Amino acid sequence: MRMGPTIADVARVAGVSRSTVSYALSGKRSISGETRQRIFDAIRDLGFTANAGARALATRRTMVLGLLMQFEPDEFAPAMLQYVMAVTETARRKGYDILLVTDHDGPAALRRITDSGMVDGVVLLDVLHDDPRLPVLREAHRPAATVGLPADTEGLDVYDLDFGAAARQIVDHLRDLGHPEIVLITPPRPVFSRGGAYSWRFRDAAVEQAARRGVRLTAHYGEADPSRIPATVGAVLDAHPQATALIVHNDATAAMLPAVLGARGVAVPGDLSVISLYSADFARTFSLPYTFVESAPGLLGRSAVEALVHRLDHPGGPDRPVTRLVAPHLIDRGSTR
Amino acid sequence: MRMGPTIADVARVAGVSRSTVSYALSGKRSISGETRQRIFDAIRDLGFTANAGARALATRRTMVLGLLMQFEPDEFAPAMLQYVMAVTETARRKGYDILLVTDHDGPAALRRITDSGMVDGVVLLDVLHDDPRLPVLREAHRPAATVGLPADTEGLDVYDLDFGAAARQIVDHLRDLGHPEIVLITPPRPVFSRGGAYSWRFRDAAVEQAARRGVRLTAHYGEADPSRIPATVGAVLDAHPQATALIVHNDATAAMLPAVLGARGVAVPGDLSVISLYSADFARTFSLPYTFVESAPGLLGRSAVEALVHRLDHPGGPDRPVTRLVAPHLIDRGSTR
DNA sequence: CTGAAAGCGCTTACAG
DNA sequence: CTGAAAGCGCTTACAG
CATH class of the missing domain: 3.40.50.2300 (Response regulator)
Known part of the structure; x- marks a missing residue:
């Protein structure tokens, strides 16, 4: 808690004025070689570091x-x-x-x-x-x-x-593979209602693009409570027995998906095509094996x-x-x- | 970027000195009711907030x-x-x-x-x-x-x-249930080598307590690379076909365990007893159903x-x-x- | 190339 | 109960 040396200490030891020390530090004006040397020697010997608060007060920049x-x-x-x-x-x-x-x-x-x-x-x-x-x-x-x-x-x-473009790309990808019916798991409902725009930007674009491309796509809210994810995913899949592809736009659901699908005995992509939206780091952390759009x-x-x-x-x-x-x-x- | 009002502005508007404003703010001396009122009115009207850098410089506390x-x-x-x-x-x-x-x-x-x-x-x-x-x-x-x-x-x-006590409690718990052979998955080797003491404090205590209680316990390093976790867990279990209990002291492994055990067709606790060490929040986030010691x-x-x-x-x-x-x-x- | 001095916006002994 | 002034540790026009 003892204060360290100040710029005045450096100035005294180096035998120069405080302003010269300051300029040596900032490089905002040229200092003679010998003076410079004495200043930096003093800084080193004293272990001087400029006080951030004082500097912020003078410069109006806190960094x-x-x-x-x-x-x-x-x-x-x-x-x-x-x-x-x-x-x-x-x-x-x-x-x-x-x-x-x-x-x-x-x-x-x-x-x-x-x-x-x-x-x-x-x-x-x-x-x-x-x-x-x-x-x-x-x-x-x-x-x-x-x-x-x-x-x-x-x-x-x-x-x-660009969540809209991401949704369109994903729908196109699945459509091009021939999937006629797709299920989308979106972020949980509270994310929509509090105004997390990415949730509906993705969903709405997916719905529109599916309509445009002649694919059936139904969107379902993901679960906010992790413990309910398995049941919800199961219910969604049960409700769409004809669906051959699943889009997951929800990190919590994606993280649990291998366990959930494994427990149901669903093979990917044999029984179900799966595509998601997350980062490569996220995929690595949770060893997620799915095709995905990088969330960057x-x-x-x-x-x-x-x-x-x-x-x-x-x-x-x-x-x-x-x-x-x-x-x-x-x-x-x-x-x- | 325009600077806001300073304590001098407040003082002027309230018709008092800067020190009085400061004392009104800090409460470090008593101010007459009327003066106080004028000061806080001025503060409110001007939208004054004390500059943190200046305050830090004067008080030597940054908060x-x-x-x-x-x-x-x-x-x-x-x-x-x-x-x-x-x-x-x-x-x-x-x-x-x-x-x-x-x-x-x-x-x-x-x-x-x-x-x-x-x-x-x-x-x-x-x-x-x-x-x-x-x-x-x-x-x-x-x-x-x-x-x-x-x-x-x-x-x-x-x-x-107290990782040592945690390990002993876990070993005792399993021993009391009658498990004769236990496998422990520790943090990855690099955690040990760079000096993450919790890794060996837990492992060494587990090994000692097992010896003391007459249980066979073998420790294996967890994987630093998530993608290798399933294989490593599998190899560990294969190497100990007699083991009836698994202790997991590694978050990454714990998070993936339901998927890994599910894929192997291992039922918990039917085929294998599992106990881990993590926080209740962590368990909730990943829907982990295992008995655990709270890491707090x-x-x-x-x-x-x-x-x-x-x-x-x-x-x-x-x-x-x-x-x-x-x-x-x-x-x-x-x-x- | 360098220095003396004012100023950044606060707090706090010192005085009354 | 209140004020004038010094001081916190920097930076930077101003002067030489």
Whole structure:
């Protein structure tokens, strides 16, 4: 708790002024070789590190980004982690630290960390169609990037998977293989009702594309309660004995699917073609053998941070806020036929 | 990015001095009712929030805790999340924010956030027997709490499950049911070799207790690569045809066990008794039906933060650093017989 | 190439 | 009960 050396200590030891030390540190003006040497010797000898708070006060930059997320009981937490990893990793590479905010009251938390100047900008995860954090964000006048597509993208750098295109690609893939009837398991109903737009963007596009291509497709809500997943999947399959293909747009269901289908004695793709939507990392963690569209958490998290940092590093720059929907990429693992 | 109002603005509007506003905010001296009212009216009207950096500079307290963790490829990331949730949630409840640090170079990252005064204290997750972050921590002179038991606990508040007691309880449980031969799947070998002490604390205690109780017990390393888990579990069971009980001390293996055993046609507990070590949350997320010892990430994360905050709030207090090994608690789900 | 000084926005002894 | 002023540790125009 004892304070470390300050820039004044360095200045004294090096026999220069504080400003010279500061400039040596920032490189914002040239320092004679010999002076430079004395300064850095002193820094090393004293073990000096600039105080972040004092620097932030003087520069109005904290070099910290806020990462706002919530662990919703109906979201599959393990999948969230990949966004967190991508965001923190990219931020560090760009010289920023991450303030992790998981408060249940997202708007209040956002106001707190922006108004108090704790962060230079924020990344919002899991943005809802009509996200209550966005009005707060607009008042905060801080750069922000989101993962997830809100209704109003004004002033935000927005990154998300193109869920509509993903659904169409998946339906086309199954149609081209000749499947006449398909069952879709969507995210749990609460995800729809609270405004998780990815849920209906995928489902609605799948339904439309199926109609267009002359395929029968029925959508069913996935279970929020993991223990009910086996029964629900079973019920869905029982209800559609003619269905030869299953689309899973729900991480929790996907993670359990090998066990569930195994228990039912359903062979993939012999008895049933299966295709899903998740990340390669997710597939690896749970050894999921299914053909899937990459949900790209790494790319999305990284892009969001890079856009945010670019904006922070070029304040008042000419760049308009951007909304980028990442094109889906289907990885064929042979689970469809 | 436009700065918000400062304490000087509030003082002007309320017609008082800056110090009076500050004292009204902190409550550190009494303010007359009328003055108080004018101050809080001004605060509300202006939408004032104190600047965190300036406050930190003046008070030498940032109200931020560092959370140091790493996502090791051989750790099952979903299980880490529960510690993160417990830590952030508890910190917020105590008025602290969390700086999430996942740098691969843990010691350097720790030095950076402590020397620069970004955090008041740190929580270390997944502490190794001979953790390279600890020497840095000792030089940093900042309070710290860990989850995980290092060899040298000097100066640290340490929280961990009593893995030895857990192993003994599990072996006793199986022995009391009459199982003569038991197989144990441990964490992957790299966890042992890099010093994840929980791995051998559990294994060694299990081996000893089995010997003491006259049970045959063989330990096998779990797989770091999820895709190899089914084969490895299969090989282990094949190698011990007489074994009637399986202890799983590896999250990745536990998560896949229903699918793996299902595929082999092994009924639990009919053909095989299964008992594991994980959290109730983990069991819920993956619908694991096995009897288990609670690994208590919520309790451990919460306790670590509470100890740390207590120390920060009582600097120079009389409390000696504490090492607390949480007693295991077995939840019988009927998967042993 | 370098220094003295003001300023960032708070808190807190010191005085009254 | 309240205020003027010093100080926290930096950065950066301003001057030389």
